[in-house]
Amino acid sequence: MAAQTVASTTDSAAGTSVDLGPAAALSCRECGHRVPLGSVFACEECFGPLEIAYDFSAYDTEELRKRIEAGPANIWRYAPLLPVPADVATKPNINPGWTKLVQADNLARELGVDAGKLFVKDDSGNPTHSFKDRVVAQAIEAARAFGFTTLSCSSTGNLAGAVGAAAARAGFRSCVFIPHDLEQGKVVMAAVYGGDLVGIEGNYDDVNRFCSELIGDPAGEGWGFVNVNLRPYYAEGSKTLAYEICEQLGWRLPDQIVVPIASGSQLTKIDKGLQELIKLGLVEDKPYRIFGAQAEGCSPVSTAYKAGHDVVRPQKPNTIAKSLAIGNPADGPYVLDIARRTGGAVEDVTDEQVVDAIKLLARTEGIFAETAGGVTVGVTRKLVESGALDPSLTTVVLNTGDGLKTLDAVAGTGMTATIRPSLDSFREAGLA
Amino acid sequence: MSVTVRIPTILRTYTGGQAEVNAEGATLGEVIEDLEKNHTGIAARVLDDQGKLRRFVNVYVNDDDVRFEQGLGTATPDGAGVSIIPAVAGG
Numbered sequence: 425m426a427a428q429t430v431a432s433t434t435d436s437a438a439g440t441s442v443d444l445g446p447a448a449a450l451s452c453r454e455c456g457h458r459v460p461l462g463s464v465f466a467c468e469e470c471f472g473p474l475e476i477a478y479d480f481s482a483y484d485t486e487e488l489r490k491r492i493e494a495g496p497a498n499i500w501r502y503a504p505l506l507p508v509p510a511d512v513a514t515k516p517n518i519n520p521g522w523t524k525l526v527q528a529d530n531l532a533r534e535l536g537v538d539a540g541k542l543f544v545k546d547d548s549g550n551p552t553h554s555f556k557d558r559v560v561a562q563a564i565e566a567a568r569a570f571g572f573t574t575l576s577c578s579s580t581g582n583l584a585g586a587v588g589a590a591a592a593r594a595g596f597r598s599c600v601f602i603p604h605d606l607e608q609g610k611v612v613m614a615a616v617y618g619g620d621l622v623g624i625e626g627n628y629d630d631v632n633r634f635c636s637e638l639i640g641d642p643a644g645e646g647w648g649f650v651n652v653n654l655r656p657y658y659a660e661g662s663k664t665l666a667y668e669i670c671e672q673l674g675w676r677l678p679d680q681i682v683v684p685i686a687s688g689s690q691l692t693k694i695d696k697g698l699q700e701l702i703k704l705g706l707v708e709d710k711p712y713r714i715f716g717a718q719a720e721g722c723s724p725v726s727t728a729y730k731a732g733h734d735v736v737r738p739q740k741p742n743t744i745a746k747s748l749a750i751g752n753p754a755d756g757p758y759v760l761d762i763a764r765r766t767g768g769a770v771e772d773v774t775d776e777q778v779v780d781a782i783k784l785l786a787r788t789e790g791i792f793a794e795t796a797g798g799v800t801v802g803v804t805r806k807l808v809e810s811g812a813l814d815p816s817l818t819t820v821v822l823n824t825g826d827g828l829k830t831l832d833a834v835a836g837t838g839m840t841a842t843i844r845p846s847l848d849s850f851r852e853a854g855l856a
Numbered sequence: 857m858s859v860t861v862r863i864p865t866i867l868r869t870y871t872g873g874q875a876e877v878n879a880e881g882a883t884l885g886e887v888i889e890d891l892e893k894n895h896t897g898i899a900a901r902v903l904d905d906q907g908k909l910r911r912f913v914n915v916y917v918n919d920d921d922v923r924f925e926q927g928l929g930t931a932t933p934d935g936a937g938v939s940i941i942p943a944v945a946g947g
Binding site: 454468649655687738752754 | 864902910912914921939946
């Protein structure tokens with residue numbers, strides 16, 4: 425087994441030594457300025473996003489591959505590539521990941537993709553039924569390392585549930601903030617874990633602004649906001665989607681991936697994960713394309729992409745895809761960079777197309793996606809029709825959440841017929 | 857016009873640790889100029905080499921994101937609250 429390089433770094437804010445495995449420092453994505461590991465998220469020089477810089481130098485490729493394959497059936501099989509301590513699997517956490525990669529031949533036929541080439545990465549199988557469990561699991565470990573006892577976040581719903589569940593299991597207090605008008609399913613799924621759930625009169629961007637101000641105020645002192653002051657660690661959880669997809673394809677890069685865009689963090693970290701696997705020699709280097717998917721009613725990134733801009737102008741969201749309704753996406757500029765660098769694209773679909781795509785995925789593959797999954801499937805259809813996505817290449821479409829969370833979107837779906845409990849009535853209904 | 861400016865944690869080294877400071881100016885651009893007079897170095901953290909707001913800085917005048925308004929030309933009425941916030945949050 426390869427020796428793991430463990431960086432023990434001093435958290436300048438807390439004055440304590442932290443063990444976060446191969447994480448060596450925080451580095452600004454914009455200007456490269458480096459700071460020690462700590463609960464900071466924006467560069468003091470240019471306000472750019474801080475992200476984890478790793479030391480993977482001690483790894484032998486084949487030993488690392490064997491170690492991963494022998495690991496648990498969750499994201500901790502990739503612990504050597506994440507900002508977590510080596511013994512992370514022994515700590516109380518929600519242990520998400522290793523969700524199904526479904527070969528979607530029925531959907532492929534409907535979309536005009538070649539047989540055996542289309543896959544759905546179905547992250548509705550996570551503990552709280554969305555991909556957010558991956559990122560929260562990382563944030564829990566950082567919160568533990570930095571000594572936080574209260575977990576918080578701004579959320580469009582899925583994250584609130586993931587934080588509530590993880591906090592309950594790991595023994596943290598939680599207090600999370602959501603727009604007051606979220607889908608009932610998401611409110612219940614966040615509240616049931618017993619933490620504080622606070623509705624803010626405003627949209628997600630208002631909630632996010634509130635949390636960013638709370639973090640600099642004595643009222644929020646000592647709180648770990650998973651997607652604010654713990655964001656560099658939290659965001660790394662999305663890399664595990666890339667790792668899993670490649671391992672499940674037999675340690676191969678997919679040719680094309682369709683990823684939903686809210687803040688854009690997930691897409692940028694999937695790209696980072698793929699690049700790491702290439703550099704580590706775990707997959708053969710070859711071109712891949714990353715496509716971003718948005719709902720038309722909140723499409724700041726696809727609008728910028730289509731206009732040829734490299735800055736993203738914020739929008740006021742108005743879409744049923746509330747989990748993607750971030751009008752001012754923090755990682756939007758990086759999504760544009762990645763889509764252009766890889767030869768992908770960013771596209772959007774109407775709410776009606778989102779609903780049609782949810783039903784299409786359900787009736788072809790037996791997967792009930794939340795609205796974000798409708799966005800990726802709908803965008804995939806549009807990309808195939810426009811010729812932007814090559815139907816002869818291996819393509820992975822992400823479903824990031826469970827349809828039970830957004831039942832309102834398909835509220836018109838119901839019983840085929842109501843009959844008396846008799847055979848005559850059954851025959852009369854024309855169902856025989 | 858006198859306004860109150862909320863300073864994010866990463867800029868408080870320029871304000872002696874203060875989370876809120878007062879500044880003068882009829883527009884956001886003038887407010888930042890005035891901040892610079894009293895807290896040397898702060899403007900270069902908020903503005904890029906071309907004198908535009910850095911892309912990872914959000915600024916609000918009262919409750920309005922200035923990118924939806926007139927950017928640095930956004931009016932700052934007497935008594936307004938200006939918030940400078942790192943943009944790399946959320947998601």
